[in-house]
Amino acid sequence: MKIKEAFIRDILLQQWRGDISFSRMVELINEEMKTLKKIEIEPVFVEFIPDTLKQDIVYISKEYKTAIHLCLCGCGNLAVTPLNKDGWNLIEKDDKVSFTPSILNTNCPNRYHYIITDNVANVV
Numbered sequence: 001m002k003i004k005e006a007f008i009r010d011i012l013l014q015q016w017r018g019d020i021s022f023s024r025m026v027e028l029i030n031e032e033m034k035t036l037k038k039i040e041i042e043p044v045f046v047e048f049i050p051d052t053l054k055q056d057i058v059y060i061s062k063e064y065k066t067a068i069h070l071c072l073c074g075c076g077n078l079a080v081t082p083l084n085k086d087g088w089n090l091i092e093k094d095d096k097v098s099f100t101p102s103i104l105n106t107n108c109p110n111r112y113h114y115i116i117t118d119n120v121a122n123v124v
């Protein structure tokens with residue numbers, strides 16, 4: 001959600017500066033609203049990753065410094081995100097989680113790619 005807000009703020013700024021016309025600004029904002037699909041996820045903190053995973057739940061094991069979820073497109077492939085300096089950064093804020101960098105599921109037939117920010121996956 002923050003990413004979209006930042007993007008829109010940037011477009012508004014460009015129009016204010018006179019870099020783009022008003023109609024171009026409206027066009028760009030509309031395009032952005034269409035391309036980003038949002039999926040709400042639920043973080044569940046566990047010690048061990050369960051055998052059966054539910055869709056749209058991100059299982060996070062701090063003990064084993066890893067997070068796992070089923071690809072958000074519904075293809076059933078696992079998305080494994082190790083939480084370490086070579087992997088992903090987990091940010092917790094008010095019961096909500098964010099992951100950086102973005103998650104690209106290379107096994108996914110739809111090549112799903114998203115950024116999880118405050119429990120919302122923005123598909124890009």
Ligand SMILES: [Zn+2]
Pocket residue numbers: 071072073074075076077105108109110111112
């Ligand atoms: Zn997928």
